[in-house]
Structure formats: structure tokens, C-alpha cells
Amino acid sequence: MRSLVFYLIFTLAAFFSVVLSKVFAEDTLRFIETTGRAIIQNDETIDSSRRRALEDALYLAALHGGAKINGFSAVNTDTSIQEKLVVQPSSQILDYTILSEDKSDTHFVIKIRSAVGQLKSKGCENKALKSLSIYKPTIEIDPSAPYWVHSLADELINGVLTSIRTASDVNLTDYSTIMLDRDQLTTTNDDYDYISLTSGRERTQYGDYAAVSSISITERQKLVGFTTYNSLVITFNTEIFEGSSYSFSFSKNKSIEALFSSSGPWRTINLLLKSSKSNIVEPLLNAAKEHAADVTDNLVCRTINSVITVNNGKIEVPLGKRHGIKLSALAVTKGEQTPFNILRVDKVLESKSILIPLNNSLESNKLNGKSIQFLGSM
Secondary structure, X not given: OHHHHHXXXXXXXXHHHHHHHHHHHOOOEEEEEEEEEEEOOOOOOHXXXXXXXXXXXXXXXXXXOOEEEEEEEEEOOOXXXXXXXXXXEOOEEEEEEEEEEEEOOOEEEEEEEEEEEOOOOOXXXXXXXXXXXEEOOEEEEOOOOOOOHHHHHHHHHHHHHHHHHOOOOEEEEEEOOOOOXXXXXXXXXXXXXXXXXXXXXXXXXXXXXXXXXXXXXEEEEEEEXXXXXXXXXXXXXXXXXXXXXXXXXXXXXXXXXXXXXXXXXXHHHHHHHOOOHHHHHHHHHHHHHHHHHHHHHHHHOOOOEEEOEEEOOEEEEOOOHHHOOOOOEEEEEEOOOOOEEEEEEEEEOOOOEEEEEOOOOOOHHHHOOOEEEEEEEO
């Protein structure tokens, strides 16, 4: 009978454990308030009781984030069998702050607020506005390609740029008539440069991105039997560079092949397979739009990172509204007493944000110079 009861309890516990795990798995981070208690024993210090109360509160917080329940049988010295359940937290406490402490004659009570969960990337969950400057694209055409390919190349590269210009979640600056010279921009001191002083240089700022698109068109011939098939291979490529240093961030490319003519002993087949620019332009323009969408989707899904600066006790990052930072957005940096320090955006300016830590006892100057990663809004 005891074994049956234990089996039922274990089955129900395992069921709820799985259900809770699935529920909590939907969120990578949760804020939980728990209260820990400890009996003040005669032979221990107040600090020891306080520590046990804090451990109790932290354990309860971890259980709220999800738990694993295991059962086993133990054989006693008198050969009787005793069934046991072991409950273990399945989530991690990333950071916490103490809300209140209370001491009575018999107990020590501590209330805490914890950030519980797992900081794992689950794809693009929080698309964020990105500031992007597009520079002059480049075009390469096979000399043996038909004469009309030159106008086709212009149409296709304009299709890429137009799609990027109209993309949502992209704050665009159009430098499409200016060639990006990364070496010159990173080595020129604007304070002593004539062009910079008289007309200014178009630069990408900290937290912004720069894009350079290109298109390459080559002719390909393939002999099948007695017939030679002529096609165009069009390759779209876009490189993305980050910040004022123009460091390489990522690139996307897409290739598509379009048959435009054939030559062989059968004139009728040659005429049927002969294509003009108008026959192949639509699928190629669709490919250009798909390439642009791939670029912008990847861009807005990229994690927002920065470096903390502490000014007069205020925790700041040089990113703001124009970079997709929102009020109450959460960010994390490596912790010392805890795995991470959780911070929340308290104020957002155009190009600067001020954050406050979850742990109100954290000394802000210890965060100066630390890398920080934004998670999203709560």
C-alpha cells in the first residue's frame, strides 16, 4: 500500500514538474519574491541565523523557477524499505536583492527579490531598432554577358537598396552615393582634416551599423547533348560593419541562376528557350528583395552590447532610443557575488541610457568598464 501511495505521489509530482518546467521554459528570466526563515538557536550567532534565513529564501526562489523531483528507495538496517522524494531546483538564481530583514526572539526572517532563470538565446525574440547607414554599392559584370545585363544590374542593386530603405525597425541614413573607405575613416583625425573641417565626413557612430552591398553577374555555359545553354549567375552580397571603428559584423549573400538563351542544331528549341531581360527580371527582383530582408532581419535580431561608464555614481551606456533601447529594458553583466548583475533601464535619452541594478546594495563604481548585454523589455 505504501509503495502504491508513493508511486502515485511521485507520478503526480513528476507530472507537475514537467508542466512547470515547460511553463517556466517559455521565459528565460523571471522576478520572484520569497521569504526565508531560520530559527535562532542558542549556540549560534546572529550572522549564522541570518545566513540560514537567506539560504532558505534563495532556495525557495530557485524552486519557484522550476524543480526536478526524484524518487528512490532506501533499505534500513532492519531490512525495511523506505521510499523518499528529493526535490531539486532546476533553475539558476542570477541575481537578487534583500527587500527586508526582521529579527524576533526566536526567528530571523529575510525577504528577497530574485532574478531566476536561464540566460539562453532562443532566437530572435526581441527585435530592436538599429541605426544603419548604407554606402555606395559595387557592381561587377562579366564582359561576355549580354549588353542589357548592365541595366539589369542597376535595377537589381536598386532593388536591394530600396528594400533596405523601407525595412521596419531600421533607422536609415542614406550615403548610397559615397564609397565607404574604412581605412581612411578609421585613421583620419577630424580635428586636423580639411574635408572634415569644411564639409564634414559621413561617419558611423558608436552603436550604429554601416552596410555595403554588391552584385556580381557572370555568364555560364552548359553543353547538354548538342545544345549549349547560356545562363546568368547573379550573386548578391552585403557586408555589415559596426560602430565608428567599422569592425566587420556579418555578411549575407544569395545566388540565383537565370537561363536566357540556347544554341544548337534545332532552331525551334533555340527560339523557345531564348529569353530577354524582361522575361527574367521579376524572379531576380524577388531574389534581391529576399536578400535585403535576410540582411535586415539578421541586423534587428542582433544582441545589443555596450560598455558601462559610471559618472557621478550613475550607471550609463552610450546607447539610447536611436539604438533600440527602451525604458525598463533589462541588461546583464558578470557578477562577483552572484553569476550575473541584473540592471534595468531607468532613463533613456537619444544616444544615452541610465541604468539601475536589481541589487540596491551593489556599488556602482565596481561596474565601470564592464561589458553589458541587453535582454529586452519587461
